[in-house]
Amino acid sequence: MKLMILKDELNDAIQQVAKAASSRPAIPILGGIKMDVTHQGVTLTASDTDISIQSFIPVETGDQVNARIDKPGSVVLPAKFIVEIVKKLPSTQVEIEVSDHFQTMIRSGSTDIQMVGLDPEEFPVLPSIEENEVFSIPGDLLKSMIRQTTFAASTSEQTPILTGVLWNLHEGQFKFVATDRHRLASRSASVETRADYRFANVVISGRTLVELSKIVPDNNKLVEIVVADNQVLFKVDHVLFYSRLLDGTYPDTSKIIPQQYKTELVLDTKKLTDAIDRAYLMSREEKTNIVRLMTLDDGTIEISSSSSELGKVTEQLEAARFDGEPLRIAFNSKYMLDALKVIDSEQLFIGFTGAMSPIIIKPTDHPHSLHLILPYRTTG
Amino acid sequence: MKLMILKDELNDAIQQVAKAASSRPAIPILGGIKMDVTHQGVTLTASDTDISIQSFIPVETGDQVNARIDKPGSVVLPAKFIVEIVKKLPSTQVEIEVSDHFQTMIRSGSTDIQMVGLDPEEFPVLPSIEENEVFSIPGDLLKSMIRQTTFAASTSEQTPILTGVLWNLHEGQFKFVATDRHRLASRSASVETRADYRFANVVISGRTLVELSKIVPDNNKLVEIVVADNQVLFKVDHVLFYSRLLDGTYPDTSKIIPQQYKTELVLDTKKLTDAIDRAYLMSREEKTNIVRLMTLDDGTIEISSSSSELGKVTEQLEAARFDGEPLRIAFNSKYMLDALKVIDSEQLFIGFTGAMSPIIIKPTDHPHSLHLILPYRTTG
Numbered sequence: 001m002k003l004m005i006l007k008d009e010l011n012d013a014i015q016q017v018a019k020a021a022s023s024r025p026a027i028p029i030l031g032g033i034k035m036d037v038t039h040q041g042v043t044l045t046a047s048d049t050d051i052s053i054q055s056f057i058p059v060e061t062g063d064q065v066n067a068r069i070d071k072p073g074s075v076v077l078p079a080k081f082i083v084e085i086v087k088k089l090p091s092t093q094v095e096i097e098v099s100d101h102f103q104t105m106i107r108s109g110s111t112d113i114q115m116v117g118l119d120p121e122e123f124p125v126l127p128s129i130e131e132n133e134v135f136s137i138p139g140d141l142l143k144s145m146i147r148q149t150t151f152a153a154s155t156s157e158q159t160p161i162l163t164g165v166l167w168n169l170h171e172g173q174f175k176f177v178a179t180d181r182h183r184l185a186s187r188s189a190s191v192e193t194r195a196d197y198r199f200a201n202v203v204i205s206g207r208t209l210v211e212l213s214k215i216v217p218d219n220n221k222l223v224e225i226v227v228a229d230n231q232v233l234f235k236v237d238h239v240l241f242y243s244r245l246l247d248g249t250y251p252d253t254s255k256i257i258p259q260q261y262k263t264e265l266v267l268d269t270k271k272l273t274d275a276i277d278r279a280y281l282m283s284r285e286e287k288t289n290i291v292r293l294m295t296l297d298d299g300t301i302e303i304s305s306s307s308s309e310l311g312k313v314t315e316q317l318e319a320a321r322f323d324g325e326p327l328r329i330a331f332n333s334k335y336m337l338d339a340l341k342v343i344d345s346e347q348l349f350i351g352f353t354g355a356m357s358p359i360i361i362k363p364t365d366h367p368h369s370l371h372l373i374l375p376y377r378t379t380g
Numbered sequence: 381m382k383l384m385i386l387k388d389e390l391n392d393a394i395q396q397v398a399k400a401a402s403s404r405p406a407i408p409i410l411g412g413i414k415m416d417v418t419h420q421g422v423t424l425t426a427s428d429t430d431i432s433i434q435s436f437i438p439v440e441t442g443d444q445v446n447a448r449i450d451k452p453g454s455v456v457l458p459a460k461f462i463v464e465i466v467k468k469l470p471s472t473q474v475e476i477e478v479s480d481h482f483q484t485m486i487r488s489g490s491t492d493i494q495m496v497g498l499d500p501e502e503f504p505v506l507p508s509i510e511e512n513e514v515f516s517i518p519g520d521l522l523k524s525m526i527r528q529t530t531f532a533a534s535t536s537e538q539t540p541i542l543t544g545v546l547w548n549l550h551e552g553q554f555k556f557v558a559t560d561r562h563r564l565a566s567r568s569a570s571v572e573t574r575a576d577y578r579f580a581n582v583v584i585s586g587r588t589l590v591e592l593s594k595i596v597p598d599n600n601k602l603v604e605i606v607v608a609d610n611q612v613l614f615k616v617d618h619v620l621f622y623s624r625l626l627d628g629t630y631p632d633t634s635k636i637i638p639q640q641y642k643t644e645l646v647l648d649t650k651k652l653t654d655a656i657d658r659a660y661l662m663s664r665e666e667k668t669n670i671v672r673l674m675t676l677d678d679g680t681i682e683i684s685s686s687s688s689e690l691g692k693v694t695e696q697l698e699a700a701r702f703d704g705e706p707l708r709i710a711f712n713s714k715y716m717l718d719a720l721k722v723i724d725s726e727q728l729f730i731g732f733t734g735a736m737s738p739i740i741i742k743p744t745d746h747p748h749s750l751h752l753i754l755p756y757r758t759t760g
Contacts, residue, residue: 081690084661090654104691111658115691274470278491281464310461311484311495 001037001073001098005057007108009066010094011087013044013055014079016239019211021079022048032076034123035096039069046079047124051208052242053215054126074120075102085113127242129228135193137174138220139236145176146209148187148342148369153206154180161248164203167227169193178206179253183335184372185342199227203246212241256358257372261351265301266321266364269348272303273340275315279305280333282313290376291333295319295326305333320347329355330376336361339371381417381453381478385437387488389446390474391467393424393435394459396619399591401459402428412456414503415476419449426459427504431588432622433595434506454500455482465493507622509608515573517554518600519616525556526589528567528722528749533586534560541628544583547607549573558586559633563715564752565722579607583626592621636738637752641731645681646701646744649728652683653720655695659685660713662693670756671713675699675706685713700727709735710758716741719751 017033025031025048036043041058059067075098086094091109098104102117146165154162159181166177172195175188216223216236224235234241279291283305291305299322306312329352340348345363352359361371397413405411405428416423421438439447455478466474471489478484482497526545534542539561546557552575555568596603596616604615614621659671665687674682679702686692709732720728725743732739741751 078690081661081665085658085693088654088658088661110696111655112694112696113662113691114694116689274468275490278465278468281461281468282493285461309496310458311493313465314492314494316490316492 001035001075002070002096003037003042003067004070004093004095005042005067006064007086007089007092007094009057010042013042013057013238014083014086016055016215017044017046017053018079018083019046019214020048020051020053021046023080028078029076029118029122030124031079032118032123033079033082034074034076034120036074036120037069038072041069042067045123045126047126047242049124050205050244051211052124052126052240054240054242056238058238073098075104075117076120076123077104077115077117081115126240127228127231127233127244129226129231129233129242131226131233133194133197134224134226135169135174135191135197136222136224137189137191139216139223140218140220141189142223143213143216143218144344145174145187145189146213149176149178149185150206150209151178151338151342152180152183152185152371153178156180161203161246161250163207164205164246164250165209166250166253167202167204168198168200169227170198170200171195177250177253179251179372182332182374183339184253184256184370185339186370188368201250202227202232203248203250204232204243205246208243212243215239215241257370258351258353258358258360261324261353261360263295263324263327263352264321265295265319265350265352266347267301267317267319267350269340269343269346269363271317272348273337275303275317276333276336276340279303279313279315280337282307282310283333285310288376289332289334290330290378291336292328292330292378294328295322297326324352327352327355329359330378331359331373332376335373339373343369343371381415381455382450382476383417383422383447384450384473384475385422385447386444387466387469387472387474389437390422393422393437393618394463394466396435396595397424397426397433398459398463399426399594400428400431400433401426403460408458409456409498409502410504411459412498412503413459413462414454414456414500416454416500417449418452421449422447425503425506427506427622429504430585430624431591432504432506432620434620434622436618438618453478455484455497456500456503457484457495457497461495506620507608507611507613507624509606509611509613509622511606511613513574513577514604514606515549515554515571515577516602516604517569517571519596519603520598520600521569522603523593523596523598524724525554525567525569526593529556529558529565530586530589531558531718531722532560532563532565532751533558536560541583541626541630543587544585544626544630545589546630546633547582547584548578548580549607550578550580551575557630557633559631559752562712562754563719564633564636564750565719566750568748581630582607582612583628583630584612584623585626588623592623595619595621637750638731638733638738638740641704641733641740643675643704643707643732644701645675645699645730645732646727647681647697647699647730649720649723649726649743651697652728653717655683655697656713656716656720659683659693659695660717662687662690663713665690668756669712669714670710670758671716672708672710672758674708675702677706704732707732707735709739710756711739711753712756715753719753723749723751 022030034045089108095107104117106113226233285307301317303315345365402410414425469488475487484497486493606613663685683695
């Protein structure tokens with residue numbers, strides 16, 4: 001194998017795939033990046049067997065020559081070192097040559113690196129996914145959906161299925177749900193698919209989605225998605241991102257979402273967020289993060305928290321709308337802040353069905369987001 | 381105690397002093413910020429007994445009214461909470477009122493905070509320093525001197541005196557020296573003082589200097605310095621920064637600095653830094669960070685490192701000047717990089733007196749900096 005390649009193109013592709021290389025590999029090959037060189041271009045692959053990322057650098061992009069291939073071939077190089085060294089090479093050009101026993105020579109300007117590569121035959125094989133059904137979604141929308149739900153997924157490995165985000169597709173509605181049993185976040189969006197294409201109980205690791213999010217560009221360029229039996233594949237430009245699906249059945253969360261409310265509020269999102277943020281600062285001294293919300297007779301809202309050591313914070317907030325019964329409720333302010341921070345409408349709706357029932361938070365300007373927080377049982 | 385104060389002024393002063401408040405106080409009062417209110421203004425003080433910082437907010441600055449004092453008084457409030465909450469208060473004005481038993485009320489817009497303050501009588505008393513002799517130095521120069529030496533101080537508490545930076549003043553030359561026994565950094569500068577004013581063996585904690593550096597503005601405004609028996613005081617605008625001096629006698633380092641060299645090199649600072657940075661990436665796999673430097677017959681320099689698992693990096697570098705004997709030497713590349721990163725001249729001088737003797741690195745455009753690195757004894 002022998003080629004000359006542009007440093008910046010090589011570096012970009014390495015940074016993209018390196019996220020899938022295991023940082024503490026059980027066997028060295030899983031901490032590597034596989035490089036496959038053909039006359040068409042260079043394919044880089046990394047895989048920790050849960051996630052695999054592949055990036056392709058074509059020999060030419062428009063007028064720009066990215067690589068000159070002298071001899072096709074393959075090698076696996078250690079990700080940790082390659083990720084750091086390539087971006088620091090002194091020349092815009094990098095020459096890579098692999099000889100017997102995967103002895104690898106990397107040259108750039110006055111730098112000369114000799115490495116022992118690994119056998120690409122030992123590298124994990126990428127999942128083969130039949131692309132019968134492909135649908136697509138704008139990159140920025142996919143990123144929003146990930147950001148607005150993943151934080152609510154569980155981080156505890158005691159219930160592995162809840163560390164994932166549930167995906168459903170039904171009648172063109174693509175829906176994400178995440179819950180850790182204390183709160184829930186859901187987000188849906190219309191996508192263009194074949195009318196009767198549907199799937200349910202597809203669960204993708206929250207951490208994987210956060211990694212995916214870093215690769216997806218923040219614009220409306222389409223990301224293609226293929227959902228298979230136990231894998232999902234994302235195609236972003238020249239990058240393929242494979243993830244294993246989580247095993248198990250995701251709990252049915254539809255029944256815990258109240259359909260009617262006894263108390264309804266419409267509040268300014270930023271003012272509520274700021275007020276709860278201040279109350280949180282006091283509440284976190286008590287570890288439980290308890291903040292109280294109380295409706296007052298004049299239609300304003302009082303938010304308060306207290307710490308036995310520090311004192312008490314009390315906030316007054318005007319409601320843009322207040323319908324229904326008076327209310328006193330207590331909740332985890334950290335969970336509330338997590339939800340408020342991803343609500344992108346100026347005003348938000350909060351619905352209550354009592355001090356012991358789930359709190360529902362929704363943006364006022366579209367029906368595609370819903371957040372649920374279970375209240376605390378408190379005295380007084 | 382009762383006053384109204386501008387949030388931004390209060391917040392700035394809190395952020396300045398809070399660095400001295402203990403984050404894990406042995407007694408609660410050491411985790412507090414003391415607030416002293418007089419008709420002249422508001423003085424904030426924090427102290428972990430090693431460092432004390434005091435900031436004064438005058439009632440007026442030029443045309444701007446910073447505070448309206450209704451009733452003078454004092455209170456101590458917990459730094460951790462105050463640091464976070466004040467910057468998040470909703471109004472530009474903050475009202476603070478302290479009643480019996482240090483019950484404190486903080487009001488800003490719709491926010492109302494009740495706190496239990498602590499008794500200012502229990503707060504540590506600031507060191508009293510006689511200001512017989514004051515000298516001053518531009519803020520940006522002081523910051524440079526700190527940045528160019530502190531990194532070489534020891535981080536091991538086994539030899540506490542070496543965790544400090546040695547200060548000497550002699551004939552208007554103000555000198556910093558730091559060493560951890562493996563490398564040494566020194567920096568001197570001329571300052572205006574009384575002709576016969578001098579001090580020696582003044583040792584200030586490296587960590588303290590890093591904290592001081594954050595308060596010193598990055599311009600040529602003068603910082604006043606008062607050195608006393610066991611304390612040093614820095615005056616920066618309205619801020620007073622007190623630090624205890626380290627006990628003990630700093631070792632005499634003057635004898636280990638060679639006065640003559642057998643091999644002398646002048647190299648491009650950036651090119652050498654980049655080459656050693658690449659060699660470092662390979663060397664760090666071996667924990668020892670060993671990088672080798674070798675002069676070649678044609679007057680170029682070869683820098684190399686190897687890892688038994690990964691391979692070898694070899695770098696070629698042109699010397700702008702090469703005088704004296706051929707040389708092969710090995711050193712800790714991390715130490716070398718630390719020194720190179722604070723050398724601000726385009727070219728640098730390196731002097732060697734043999735493979736087992738200290739390496740000396742100096743900028744070429746001024747004689748005020750010197751770095752010393754002890755080589756590794758290696759075979760071959």
